[in-house]
Amino acid sequence: ARGNRSAGPEASFGLRIRLHPLRPVEVPQTLRLQNWKHFTGPAGICLKFTSHGVGLRRASNRCGYAPALLQQNQILVAIRFTFTPPGVPSEKPAYSCCIINLGAAQTQPHPPGTPQAGELRLLIQVILLMLVIPVIPRNPTNSASPADTVVCLGTSGCASCTEGWGMVLIVPDVSLVEGSTVWKMAAEKTWLSTGKEACAFQGCFSLGGGAHSGNFSTIPQYFKENGYVTMSVGKVFHPGVSSNHSDDSPYSWSVPPYHPSSEKYENTKTCRGPDGELHANLLCPVDVADVPEGTLPDKQSTEQAIRLLGKMKTSASPFFLAVGYHKPHIPFRYPKEFQKLYPLENITLAPDPQVPAGLPPVAYNPWMDIRRREDVQALNLSVPYGPIPADFQRKIRQSYFACVSYLDTQVGHLLSALDDLQLASSTIVALTSDHGWALGEHGEWAKYSNFDITTRVPLVFYVPGRTAPLPAAGDKLFPYLDPFDSISESVEPGRQAGDLVELLSLFPTLTGLAGLRVPPRCPIPSFHVELCREGRNLLKHFQVRDSEEDPYIHGNPRELVAYSQYPRPADSPQWNSDKPSLKDIKVMGYSIRTVDYRYTVWVGFNPREFLANFSDVHAGELYFVASDPWQDHNMYNDSQVIAYLLNE
Numbered sequence: 001a002r003g004n005r006s007a008g009p010e011a012s013f014g015l016r017i018r019l020h021p022l023r024p025v026e027v028p029q030t031l032r033l034q035n036w037k038h039f040t041g042p043a044g045i046c047l048k049f050t051s052h053g054v055g056l057r058r059a060s061n062r063c064g065y066a067p068a069l070l071q072q073n074q075i076l077v078a079i080r081f082t083f084t085p086p087g088v089p090s091e092k093p094a095y096s097c098c099i100i101n102l103g104a105a106q107t108q109p110h111p112p113g114t115p116q117a118g119e120l121r122l123l124i125q126v127i128l129l130m131l132v133i134p135v136i137p138r139n140p141t142n143s144a145s146p147a148d149t150v151v152c153l154g155t156s157g158c159a160s161c162t163e164g165w166g167m168v169l170i171v172p173d174v175s176l177v178e179g180s181t182v183w184k185m186a187a188e189k190t191w192l193s194t195g196k197e198a199c200a201f202q203g204c205f206s207l208g209g210g211a212h213s214g215n216f217s218t219i220p221q222y223f224k225e226n227g228y229v230t231m232s233v234g235k236v237f238h239p240g241v242s243s244n245h246s247d248d249s250p251y252s253w254s255v256p257p258y259h260p261s262s263e264k265y266e267n268t269k270t271c272r273g274p275d276g277e278l279h280a281n282l283l284c285p286v287d288v289a290d291v292p293e294g295t296l297p298d299k300q301s302t303e304q305a306i307r308l309l310g311k312m313k314t315s316a317s318p319f320f321l322a323v324g325y326h327k328p329h330i331p332f333r334y335p336k337e338f339q340k341l342y343p344l345e346n347i348t349l350a351p352d353p354q355v356p357a358g359l360p361p362v363a364y365n366p367w368m369d370i371r372r373r374e375d376v377q378a379l380n381l382s383v384p385y386g387p388i389p390a391d392f393q394r395k396i397r398q399s400y401f402a403c404v405s406y407l408d409t410q411v412g413h414l415l416s417a418l419d420d421l422q423l424a425s426s427t428i429v430a431l432t433s434d435h436g437w438a439l440g441e442h443g444e445w446a447k448y449s450n451f452d453i454t455t456r457v458p459l460v461f462y463v464p465g466r467t468a469p470l471p472a473a474g475d476k477l478f479p480y481l482d483p484f485d486s487i488s489e490s491v492e493p494g495r496q497a498g499d500l501v502e503l504l505s506l507f508p509t510l511t512g513l514a515g516l517r518v519p520p521r522c523p524i525p526s527f528h529v530e531l532c533r534e535g536r537n538l539l540k541h542f543q544v545r546d547s548e549e550d551p552y553i554h555g556n557p558r559e560l561v562a563y564s565q566y567p568r569p570a571d572s573p574q575w576n577s578d579k580p581s582l583k584d585i586k587v588m589g590y591s592i593r594t595v596d597y598r599y600t601v602w603v604g605f606n607p608r609e610f611l612a613n614f615s616d617v618h619a620g621e622l623y624f625v626a627s628d629p630w631q632d633h634n635m636y637n638d639s640q641v642i643a644y645l646l647n648e
Contacts, residue, residue, distance in 0.1 A: 165318060165426060165427065165428050165514050165515070166312065166318060166319050166423055166426055166428070167223065167228070167318075167319065167320040167321065167427065167428050167430075167510065167514060168309075168321050168322075168323065168418070168428070168429045168430070169219075169320070169321070169322045169429075169430050169431075169432075169510070170323050170411060170414065170429065170431040170432075171235075171236060171322065171323065171324045171325070171432060171434065172325035172326075172327065172328075172407050172411070172431075172433055217531060218248055218252045219506060219510060219511075220232070220252040220253060220322060221248070221251050221252040222507070222511060222516070222519075223516070224252065224253070224254055224320070226516050227317065228254075228317065228318050228319060228320045229255075229312065229315065229317045229318070229319045229320070230253050230254045230321075230322075231253065231254065231255055231257075231258075231308050231319065231321045231322070232249075232252070232253050232258065232322050232324070233257075233258045233301050233304050233305045233308065233321070233322065233323045233324065234258070234259065234260065234297065234301035234304075234305075234323055234324040234325055234326070235259075235324035235325065235326055236322045236323070236324035237252075237257075237324075238434075258304050260295075260297040260298075260300035260301050260304070261293060261300065262291070262293045262295050262296060262297050262300060263297040265293075266297065266331065267280060267331065268280060270284070270286065270292065270333070271283070271284035271286065271331070271375075272286070273374075273375070279374045279375065280331070280373060280374050281331060281373050281374050282330060282332060282370050282373035282375055282376050282396070282399075283331075283332055283375055283399045284331045284332055284333035284334070284399075285332075285333075285334060285335070285336035285338070285399065285402070286333060286334070286335065286336055287335075287336060296333070296334070297326050298325045298327055298406070298407060298410050299410065301323060301325060301410070302410045302413050302414055305323045305414055305417075306413070306414065306417040308321060309321065309417055309423060310417075310421060312423075313421045318514075323414065325407055325410060325411075327403045327404075327406060327407040328400055328403030328404050328407060328437075330370060330373075331373065332396075332399035332400060332402070332403050334399070334402055334403045334406040335406055337484070338402035338403075338405050338483075339398065339399070339402050340484075341405050341483055341484075342398045342401045342402055342405075344394055344395065347394040347397050347398045347401075348394075348397075349390060349394065349397075349440060350393075350397075350438075350439055350440030350441045351441070351630055352441055352442060352630045353393065353440045353441070353443060354387075354442075354443055355385055356442060356632045356633070358634035358636075358637075359442065359621075359634060360602065360618075360619035360620070360621065361571060361572045361573060361619075362568050362571045362572070362589070362618055362619050363450070363600065363602065363619065363621060364384065364385070364442075364443075364444065364449075364573050364577075365444055365446055365448035365449050365573070365577055365578050366383060366384030366385070366573040366574070366575075366577055366578065367438075367444060367445040367446040368575060368576075368578050368579075369446060369578060369579075370445055370446065371383070376388075379392060383573075383575075384573035384574070384577070385443060385573075386443065387443055388440075396439065396440075397439050397440065400437070400439055405483050408483070409482075409483060411431070412478075412480045412481055413480060415429070415478035416476070416478050416479065416480040418477075418478060419471075419477055419478050419479070424464070424476075424478060425464050425465075425470050425471065426464060427464070428461070428462065428463050428464070428510070428513050428514065429461070429462040430459075430461050430510060431458060431459075431461075432458060432459045432460070432503060432506070433457040433458060434457070435447045435454055435455065435457060436452075436455060436456050437453075437454060438451070438453050438454055439453075441453045441630060442631075442632070446578060448577070448578040448579070449566060450564050450565070450566050450589050450591035450598075450600050451598075451631055452593070452598065452625075452631060453630075455562075455564045455591075455593070457503070459501065459503070460494075461509075461541075461542070463513055466542045467494070467495070467542065497541050498595075499560055500560040500561065500562045500593065500595060501536065501538060501560075501562070502535060502536075502562050502563070504533075504535030504536075505535035505536050505537065505538050506535065507519075507533050507535055508533055508535050508536070508537040508538075509535075509538040512537055512539050513539070513542070518533075518537060519531045519532050519533045520532050520533075521533065521534065522534050560594065560595065561592050561593065562592070562593045563590075563591070563592055563593075564593070565588060565589060565591065566588075566589045566591075567585040567589070567605065568580065568585070568586065568587040568588070568589065568602070569584040569585060569586055569587075570586060570587070571618055571619070582607050583607055584607075585605055585607045586604065586605060587603065587604060587605055588602070588603060588604075588605035588612050589601070589602045590602075590603065590612070591621075595625075596624065596625065596626065597622060597623060597624050597625060598621070598622075598623045598625065598631060599620075599621070599622050600620065600622075601614070601617060601619075601620045601621075602617070602618040602620065603616055603618060604616035604618065619636075620637075621634050621636050622634060622635045622636040622641070
């Protein structure tokens with residue numbers, strides 16, 4: 001600041017530098033410099049070494065660095081800078097951060113946990129060097145904007161030089177397939193077992209009680225309000241009324257959401273059948289060169305996402321990029337070469353392809369959406385139970401697996417771009433999905449139930465320096481794995497957490513990892529609270545130390561519960577059982593999943609008042625997952641089991 005002569009003597013500068021250690025640090029007497037009081041001079045410089053942990057959260061939140069990611073041998077340098085030319089009102093200060101690794105300058109042994117005086121001298125020398133670097137406003141005559149450049153010198157051992165973590169959220173309809181790029185991603189990350197999505201982007205969940213829905217803030221909206229550039233690519237929010245026919249733009253997104261131009265052909269007649277004609281089929285392997293526009297929606301989404309990452313590489317603002325993929329959602333429309341990865345003769349049926357004898361009729365979904373596809377209509381199946389012929393079941397499973405592998409290559413290209421753009425060390429990545437999908441289990445072929453097969457989704461995180469070491473210079477963290485390469489890289493699965501979690505945890509976990517303030521838990525009622533959330537914060541799974549850690553995460557794992565629910569228009573399967581209109585809902589299935597069992601109760605429901613009547617029980621289900629992992633043996637009406645549970 002002192003080196004800037006162009007601003008003139010009337011300009012006002014402010015520069016405050018605070019050093020925040022994670023653990024207690026002894027400051028040598030020779031470096032105390034009048035106990036870190038304000039320096040005199042026109043720059044108004046303040047250099048202060050804070051005590052252990054003091055102000056760390058506030059400082060890191062302001063400059064976008066997650067305090068939970070600070071390691072024991074690191075010090076957070078928080079720089080607050082203001083510049084005001086003469087006659088211009090003061091602007092808000094700019095905040096920047098740098099992480100200093102202690103220990104880089106060790107010259108002789110010293111007690112563990114106590115930095116040597118030489119290390120701190122090197123640290124202070126680096127800070128003082130920063131003070132004499134000229135700070136030139138972008139437009140000295142017309143602009144009062146503070147400088148937003150972060151300066152990190154190589155001799156300081158700076159491990160992170162960022163004004164906020166980049167954030168990439170990948171949301172396909174997907175299941176993990178061992179050996180895939182997603183599996184490779186899991187090898188570098190932490191992934192958890194989850195319950196069903198319920199208002200995940202808002203961090204809220206309603207069991208249908210109460211006549212008001214409230215005013216919700218979405219995850220990207222919260223990041224946007226905290227200085228992030230938020231971008232949406234593909235199918236992120238569900239289209240239609242659920243996102244106000246606008247992808248919640250402009251509230252959630254800094255730029256208009258991107259939708260691939262070819263997605264309009266997804267449900268049209270672009271599938272060439274055995275007769276040589278084009279059909280709107282369920283099974284739709286295609287020659288990409290022959291389809292309209294010569295591309296597919298997910299390919300376009302990947303290309304757009306990589307373009308946006310390239311632009312954000314040179315941006316001074318942190319970014320939040322959400323990429324929503326269509327596949328493997330029906331129809332199974334994918335490049336036909338992916339069929340070769342799954343020879344039909346190797347495809348098996350589901351382990352439980354029959355409708356369980358003890359399954360209440362209200363719990364069954366008749367998979368009406370796939371019945372509307374031309375190739376399924378040609379089978380002339382009975383409603384509601386079918387079944388689908390075994391040979392066609394194998395073809396469905398083959399195409400689903402092929403869709404997953406096709407989608408997996410798109411995720412692989414996207415992750416590889418983080419390496420190519422040198423963003424892998426400064427970008428948090430999360431991958432999840434909105435639901436599972438039945439592939440013949442219980443004789444079902446869709447997502448409209450409370451079984452594990454439709455409510456469990458992948459939840460995978462990559463946090464630089466936490467879930468995987470930071471890559472060395474020139475190394476790639478996410479090398480692209482070609483599924484058609486006969487010599488494929490061996491991939492070991494990543495660290496898996498066995499806790500039951502819900503997608504409600506996305507909101508507090510992503511905000512916590514990014515260093516933003518995590519909204520408090522919602523009280524009951526919560527309409528008087530400006531902002532709150534319901535999901536558990538999962539920071540403990542990333543080996544972090546957080547003074548505001550969610551107290552709900554320390555309980556007995558057997559006390560953890562994941563909730564789901566699904567509506568029905570009647571007690572027996574009918575044409576609108578899968579997706580009943582609100583006015584037609586007569587029964588609601590509420591389900592809880594613990595580490596030991598899944599319990600579902602189907603009760604009367606009033607769609608006008610949004611109220612369930614738990615004294616009006618229509619049916620129930622109880623499955624013990626240790627002995628019945630596929631949930632085929634309903635013990636709800638077993639008197640011996642009920643007596644045993646009551647005694648427990």
